[in-house]
Amino acid sequence: MLAQPDGQTPQELAARIRAASDLMGGRETLTVEGTVLVGRPRQIARAALRHEIPLRAVSLQARNQGRPEMAAWLRACARLARSPQGRAALTAVLTD
Numbered sequence: 001m002l003a004q005p006d007g008q009t010p011q012e013l014a015a016r017i018r019a020a021s022d023l024m025g026g027r028e029t030l031t032v033e034g035t036v037l038v039g040r041p042r043q044i045a046r047a048a049l050r051h052e053i054p055l056r057a058v059s060l061q062a063r064n065q066g067r068p069e070m071a072a073w074l075r076a077c078a079r080l081a082r083s084p085q086g087r088a089a090l091t092a093v094l095t096d
Helices: 011-025 040-048 055-064 068-080 083-094
Strands: 028-032 035-039
Touching: 011 040, 011 068, 011 083, 028 040, 035 040, 035 055, 040 055, 040 068, 040 083, 055 068, 068 083
Parallel strands: none
Antiparallel strands: 028 035
16 A cells, blocks of 8 residues: 555545544535535535546635635645545545
8 A cells, every 4th residue: 555755545644634524614615617516525525526627626716715724625635636546545535
């Protein structure tokens, strides 16, 4: 299993991402690339992956809408999704 630069495995990073998403507020609405994404942060990230919308683009939209904490969370998701192992771990966390 590959470790991330900070020494954490993709599964450990995914667990941290899940914990952070649980601390964020309620439902959000973001429009990215003509697609409206609605829900809690994990639902939005899951929908973006399903519609093949880059998580970096979703992060930028969250930042533009004044949600810096959600934007940072989405950037962490995007970094994790770069590797096949990371994407699998992220997908598992987003579907729980």
